[in-house]
Amino acid sequence: MFLNCHTYYSLRYGTFSVEDLCQLAKATGVHSLAVTDINNTSACLSLVKIAADFNIKPLIGIDFRNGVKQEYVGLAKSNEGFRILNEHLSAHLHPKKPFQSDAPSLEKCYIIYPLEKVMAEKKTHFRDNEFIGVSIESLRKLKFSKYLEFKNQLVVLQTVSFRNKRDYNAHRLLRAIDNNTLLSKLPEEEQGNPEQKMVSPERISEEFRDYPYILENTQAIIENCEVHFKFGKDRTNQNLQVFGKSREEDAEELKKLCFKNLPKRYPNASEEVYTRVQKELHAIISLGYVSYFLINYDIIQYAKSKNYPFIGRGSGANSVVAYIIGITNVDPIELDLYFERFINANRNSPPDFDIDFSWKHREDVTAYIFKKHKNTALLAAYVTFKRRAVARELGKVFGLPKENIDKLSAGYFQLKDLDKIEKLVLQYSNLIEGLPNYLGIHAGGIMILEKSVYHYAGTFLPPKGFPTLQIDMNISEDVGIFKFDILGQRGLSKITDTVEIIHQNRPDAQLPDMEDINLFKNDPNLNHLLSTGDCMGVFYVESPAMRGLFIKLQTKNYLELVAASSIIRPGVSNGGMKEEYIKRHRDPKRRKQAHPVLYKILEETYGVMVYQEDVLKVAHFFAGLSLEEADVLRRGMSGKKTSKGQIEKIERKFRDNCRVKGYPESLIDEVWNQISSFAGYAFPKGHSASYAVESYQGLYLKYYFPLEYMVAAINNGGGFYDLETYLQEIRRYGGKVHPPCINKSDHPIVICGKDVYLGLGYIKELETKVIQRILENRQFFGEFKSLDDFIDRLDISIEQLSLLLKIEAFRFTGLDKHHLLWKAYFKLSKSRSRSKQAVLFKPKHRDFDLPEFEHSLLIDAYDQIELLGFSLHSHFSLLQNEIKPAVKARDLNKYIGQDVEIYGNLITTKRTATKHNDYMYFSTFYDDEGTIFDTVHFPNVAKKYPMWSKGIYLCYGTVAEELGYLSISIKWVARQKTAGDPRLEGNVKRIGA
Incomplete structure (x- = not known):
């Protein structure tokens, strides 16, 4: 009798899993129920899969709502009805179009309107498959309404959203998070009814005893709904079964590809190779995986036609067939890779192929797949509420100040030091931690199916614009859908971009x-x-x-x-x-x-x-x-x-x-x-x-073209380390790093010979449109000759120009930036209106007599920190006090077993929990010569000297050696003070002149 049940896939509304719902039903004596989550089908297949374990007849459908306003509930009579419901849902989710008050004609489905809505809208016309849903609570309204006459259209609609008060409290928190409001200000209409609980079948019968036809209508719907899917060992492969015209032609095509390409991979192929190929082909064909191989091969061929680099891996990389036809570049015979990991008699799923493309090319490859194959969708992933995010969200719901929220989110607190509200946040965090927050996209999963994707679930449309199925990889594999993994990574882009940069910077280089x-x-x-x-x-x-x-x-x-x-x-x-x-x-x-x-x-x-x-x-x-x-x-x-x-x-x-x-x-x-x-x-x-x-x-390019390689690495998001560390690596290989320059810089970093120029895109608060204007103007009219020339050619505000001047983007003029800043303020007043049209004759610029300005390396450094987030000057040159004589990293091998003092600029530190639930640090530093050294901070030291911020540290500890690897076991560290900004602290020592 429960035709409208919500799980936690009614996102930011429901509070328990489909398993919990089934356990509740079993405990209550309920033998049939429908999962109808709000605009979501993530739980439907799971209910069909597990319902028999609880002696429950599963019904599946969708609760169609605009926000929290319920329009109608759709139930699938059959698999075809489920497909129709999913298509209807997706047609509204993709363009974010609201649902109409009346459902369209949805064949092979039942539509149930809640009585309250029907009464409010005075709806009187109903199709044969449309019904009026009455709950125990709304039954008293029915008794005194004209809808009592619609005997054939009345059914029980006892919504189940909560099990108990705890669930309802969690629900209110979720609704407050969703509405971005204080819990105390959460509108009543944004909350569910706390009475929406599962009651016993006996009570349903008792409440509706005077209306037996309502119970009969409801039972008829339950009996007429039959949706079937096969799972686990009983499942069948739902992927596209035929790539070409027929299975037989596909098998012949795969054989032809193998024996055509075999001599290229194995010029002197042994009998072992031919035996392995025949064995694999027999298994692939007999198990029905031919189309899987051909689809992957086709994807690779498209990538090759576009000169996209790729890497094929996964268990399919254990296949000599995959190696021969070019899906992978790993020779399984050379590496003695086991065929049985790739395919064996107990495996009823295709082998995995994870194909990595450059992050720049992945979207185009994905678009090709969607264009090539009709029944295609991305695979979803459920993004759950994590501890830190829960603390942050609930802190806002309870109205805590930002600093208190940051403390709870970071986890740096003692429970005894928390106030009542902070403890309440942690207590209520347990209610929603681990619940689904929103639907995301699987890292690389694409489904290419034989049937319509809507046969299995509805789809939503993420920002990338590819339809994404509302199920994850676990239930999809259970029902026989096996994903194709099309992944993006930045390592491949580093390689292709390095090659391009080499051609530009060193055109005579031979690659x-x-x-x-x-x-x-x-x-x-x-x-x-x-x-x-x-x-x-x-x-x-x-x-x-x-x-x-x-x-x-x-x-x-x-x-x-x-x-x-x-x-x-x-x-x-x-x-x-x-x-x-x-x-x-x-x-x-x-x-x-x-x-x-x-x-x-x-x-x-x-x-x-x-x-x-x-x-x-x-x-x-x-x-x-x-x-x-x-x-x-x-x-x-x-x-x-x-x-x-x-x-x-x-x-x-x-x-x-x-x-x-x-x-x-x-x-x-x-x-x-x-x-x-x-x-x-x-x-x-x-x-x-x-x-x-x-x-x-990467190693080849790093060794022979280190500057070009590091520039490409930075422009592709770097990697394990931060930008400053990679810039230091450029200096280590003889490159010179410059601040942004209006005549040399692009949006990303560029290299000219051994000179590396930071991109204009690194300047904080410099508007994208200003960068575009600079680059376009320079491309059409050549380099800027002076500040006056720049002002004549470009429409720019004094605020934006001052950013460029402070970062010394006009240093090619030979004039001090303070001098140029004063000139700019004289020439560009805030009230001056600028024409968008290019001037026919350049105006004559008036010059100004200005005093000499004192130049300070420290001022430059603070300007760079303000505008770039870091300084291009050595951090050691910015210390308030000079460093005292200490050991250098290059000499650590002379002090094995001895205690040393060494100065280091912290690059990275990793905090690691011990088996006793203490924590320790593994840190990496540069010394003042740019040489790397590593340190280990055991729990007693880590607790006393926490590594919370970057900077220069004086490290004291014992040099240890293990199989040639040197590290320092730290006894204490002391963070060195940086000199203050001279403009704020006039009496602080000036550095440089």
Whole structure:
């Protein structure tokens, strides 16, 4: 009898999950209900999937509302009816068009109008599939209205939005957040009715005992609604099944592509290659994945036609077919990648292909896919309320001042120090933390389906403009929809942009084919960068943790880089396997400590599990599981969905097999625990290999064209570090960094020879339209000759011009910026009106006699901090007091085991929780010579000397060495004071002249 139930997918309104709703129904004795979320279908498939577990008949539909005003409820009679409802919803969500008061003719659907609305609008005409919904509360209104005569149109509409008072309180908070208002000022009409709860069927029968026809009409609707989907093992592949004209032609096309391209990938192909190809083709064709391969191949061909760089990875990278036809550049035979991770008999889903494109090209590739295939949509992701966001939102709802909200959001407080309202915010945070906040977009998921996307859910239209289905990857895979991952990253853009910058800045430079990976792999200069950890700016390998790992490993080739890419992951690292791998890598004698069976299985990685595939190897060869069972284990450990109890069953078999093989219980426990802690976080080997290819391309450009590469890196958003750090890297390689210049700068950073000019876009408060005018005028009429010439050619306010002058964008004139600022104020008064038309004859400018102005490096630095957010001058030159003699980073190897003092400019610091729930810091600094050094701050030091802000620190600690990697174990740090702005503190020491 419950035809209008809300879950928390009634965003910022509902408060519990579809599972909670079913549990409530079971406890109340309800055997049928409808999920009808407000303008949302995210819960519909989930209800159909789990309803049988609760002995519930599922009905699905939509509560169509304008804001919180209910217009009507739509229920699907069938799958076709569900599609029609979804199309109707989407047609309004896309253009953000309000729903009409009357529903259109929606076949194979039931439409229910609430009695209150019908009475208010005096509606008298109803189609055969349209009804009037009456709740227990509105029943008393029905008794005295003319609608009592509409016996065939009356049904029970007992809305369920809350379980209890707690739910209602959470609902009110959500409504206040949605309305951006204080809870005390939340309008009554923006809230649901607190009586909208599930009551027992007996009470429904009792309340409607005088109106049996209402109960009969309601029961008839319930019986006439039948929506079916298959899930899990019963599901069928819902993806596009035929790429060309028929399955048979698709299969022949894939074979043709393989054998046509095989000689290019394997000029001297062995029998092993041909056997592997035939084995894969047989599996791909028999399991029905041909169209999946051809669609990915087509996407790659489009990218190649546009010269878009790409990287193909995922479990599909374990496929020699994918390698041969060019979907990936990872050779699975060279790397001994397991076919069974790619496809096996227990796998009823296609292999994953994650295809990375430049962030600049991804949208165009996505547009091509939507144009090519009819039934296409992006996949949604549910963005939930996180702790910090909840504290911030509820702080506003309760009217707290900003500083109190910031404190609660950051988490820097003691509970005993909080006032009553602050404690209330934290208490109520528990009500909504973890609830869906809004629908976002999956990082890369695109669905290309056989049927209409509306067969499964409604769609909304995010800012990118591509229809996005209101379901996430978990339920979509459960129902047989397998996404294509089209991802965007900035590492590929760094490479393409660097090549373009090189052609402009060094037109005579000779560049190799950037796809010639073997050339890069065998370049000793690039491998030297790896072994020394000199990889700043290079995709995936630039972080302090990677730099330290490379030094400890003495990484010197492609395969070692591939291993490092996986070793750095939490699974290997947290299980203690990273340290053991490093020691065995550096000391061949230590490898003998490995268990003989494990060493034989994992000889390449010295008996240590490094890659996800190693779970397959250990489970198969060590424990005797079949390769198919081993892959189910790998998937389960990786967080992928498996059948209920399947992992427990495989664990029992794993242990039983090991006992039969005679392994001691201690070894069985150790290996199983390693698998458990490891598999969920480790990289597949093919994934690591794909990233390693891109890293080598970046290393090549970093070594031979460092300035151009760093400029491209900055213009693509940088990476792990901030802008100042990358600018310091440019200086380290001999480049000179200049403030923005109106004759040299573009919107981003540009390079001319070894001179690097910050872009005009970096100047805070400089309007985009002003930047556009400057660049367009310069392009058409040439460089500006003087301040007067600039004023003649450009319509600009004195406020905008002063920004350019303060940042010294007119330094080419040779005049001091203070002098130019005074001239500008004389020449451009605020009241002066400017014509938009270009002048035919330039006016004669009057000059002014001005006194000499004192120049100060410190004033320049503060102007740069104000306008850029940082200073281009060395931070060491801005200190209030001169630094005293101290150790240099280049000399730390002379002080191993000794206590030292060293000055450092903080680059980055990572706060890490310990197993005792304390925290410690890992920090990275530049010294005054520009050399990097690392520090470790253990919990007792971290608590006493927190690293909350950047700046110059005097660090005191003990120099430690581990396998060639140096760090300082900090005992104390002291932040050094920066000199104040002389214009505000007239007696402060001036620096520079």
